[in-house]
Amino acid sequence: MKFVDEATITIEAGKGGNGTLSFRREKYIAKGGPDGGDGGDGGSVYVEADESLNTLIDYRFQPRYKAENGKGGQSRNCTGSKGEDLIMRVPVGTTVVDIDTDEVLADMTQIGQVEKIAQGGFHGLGNTRFKSSVNRAPRQTTNGSLGETRNVKLELKVLADVGLLGLPNAGKSTFIRSVSAATPKVADYPFTTLVPNLGVVSVEQYKSFVIADIPGIIEGAAEGAGLGIQFLKHLARNRILLHLVDMAPWDGVTPADSACVIVRELEKFSPTLAAQPRWLVLNKLDMVPEEEQQALCQSVVDALGWEGPVYQISAINKMGTQQLVQDIQVFLDQLAERAAENPELVEAEFEIRRAIDREGRERIEQMREEVRAKRRGDDDFEDFDDDDYDVEVEYVKN
Numbered sequence: 001m002k003f004v005d006e007a008t009i010t011i012e013a014g015k016g017g018n019g020t021l022s023f024r025r026e027k028y029i030a031k032g033g034p035d036g037g038d039g040g041d042g043g044s045v046y047v048e049a050d051e052s053l054n055t056l057i058d059y060r061f062q063p064r065y066k067a068e069n070g071k072g073g074q075s076r077n078c079t080g081s082k083g084e085d086l087i088m089r090v091p092v093g094t095t096v097v098d099i100d101t102d103e104v105l106a107d108m109t110q111i112g113q114v115e116k117i118a119q120g121g122f123h124g125l126g127n128t129r130f131k132s133s134v135n136r137a138p139r140q141t142t143n144g145s146l147g148e149t150r151n152v153k154l155e156l157k158v159l160a161d162v163g164l165l166g167l168p169n170a171g172k173s174t175f176i177r178s179v180s181a182a183t184p185k186v187a188d189y190p191f192t193t194l195v196p197n198l199g200v201v202s203v204e205q206y207k208s209f210v211i212a213d214i215p216g217i218i219e220g221a222a223e224g225a226g227l228g229i230q231f232l233k234h235l236a237r238n239r240i241l242l243h244l245v246d247m248a249p250w251d252g253v254t255p256a257d258s259a260c261v262i263v264r265e266l267e268k269f270s271p272t273l274a275a276q277p278r279w280l281v282l283n284k285l286d287m288v289p290e291e292e293q294q295a296l297c298q299s300v301v302d303a304l305g306w307e308g309p310v311y312q313i314s315a316i317n318k319m320g321t322q323q324l325v326q327d328i329q330v331f332l333d334q335l336a337e338r339a340a341e342n343p344e345l346v347e348a349e350f351e352i353r354r355a356i357d358r359e360g361r362e363r364i365e366q367m368r369e370e371v372r373a374k375r376r377g378d379d380d381f382e383d384f385d386d387d388d389y390d391v392e393v394e395y396v397k398n
Contacts, residue, residue, distance in 0.1 A: 169250065
């Protein structure tokens with residue numbers, strides 16, 4: 001199955017049915033009067049969050065969706081039937097955005113959540129509606145109105161409390177394996193993670209949080225290098241980011257330089273996301289001589305001008321990971337308590353998420369436009385096909 005986290009489609013709500021012009025015609029009943037019925041309303045378009053879905057691939061190859069039109073009215077004051085609503089099932093975490101107005105139509109964050117994204121047309125009136133004491137035989141009717149038509153973009157963002165951020169081979173997948181039951185692919189070469197992975201970290205009974213591992217980014221990701229920055233949007237809903245730094249890099253780049261690369265790319269993608277709570281996690285210290293560890297860690301802190309929390313761990317042998325996950329749980333519990341005491345904080349968090357979504361969307365579109373411009377001026381891009389870069393993913397339930 002392909003992991004698809006974006007799809008652009010056109011949706012159209014149903015047209016309302018027309019009213020009918022009719023008069024009662026029965027034997028022995030003279031001048032029966034008007035009996036034209038109203039039309040039926042057109043069907044509306046809804047989206048429903050379905051926990052059984054985890055990709056938008058169903059919408060990648062079918063670009064148009066239309067709800068049913070309402071039926072026309074009938075004689076004998078019979079109203080036309082209403083058009084059937086169209087319910088589109090999407091994964092939890094999907095945002096529906098109107099491309100033409102940049103309006104967020106729905107943010108599907110809860111299982112079973114249903115939102116209307118296109119209103120069906122209203123019914124037309126039959127001539128019965130126009131009869132009066134001075135108009136005994138009206139011939140007026142009205143047509144049903146058109147349903148809303150929208151060009152929308154579906155954007156899937158994984159739902160997690162904690163997001164992992166780092167260069168390829170920083171140990172993100174190893175970390176999520178060591179603290180949860182998730183089993184993402186781990187290997188000794190870059191880009192082993194090609195799609196986001198989720199793991200549930202259980203700290204103690206009735207206390208747990210979800211952690212997300214996204215593909216690593218490299219220098220120049222904002223310009224399309226590597227897997228690009230499109231996966232950074234999956235961090236928009238995280239309450240805390242863990243910046244993992246490889247303290248024993250295989251390519252000779254110093255840990256300090258690697259850490260700075262991530263910060264620069266994050267700021268290019270979304271300044272608002274870069275300003276969110278972020279903890280520094282120095283990984284693979286088991287591969288660094290003990291007498292060099294402190295100086296090497298300090299070099300990273302100095303290069304970043306870091307003043308936040310710093311954790312020194314080795315994910316592969318779980319050194320320092322237990323204290324880290326416990327501190328994360330405490331931090332999340334404190335956020336929940338403050339939100340319960342002050343509901344305004346919840347609205348402020350939504351505003352931050354919307355700002356991150358907006359900045360990320362603008363940056364990704366800018367990057368794609370730069371690629372298109374280069375393609376238009378370079379013959380080597382003539383056979384370029386976005387589908388060639390889709391990732392084949394096999395989903396396995398543990």
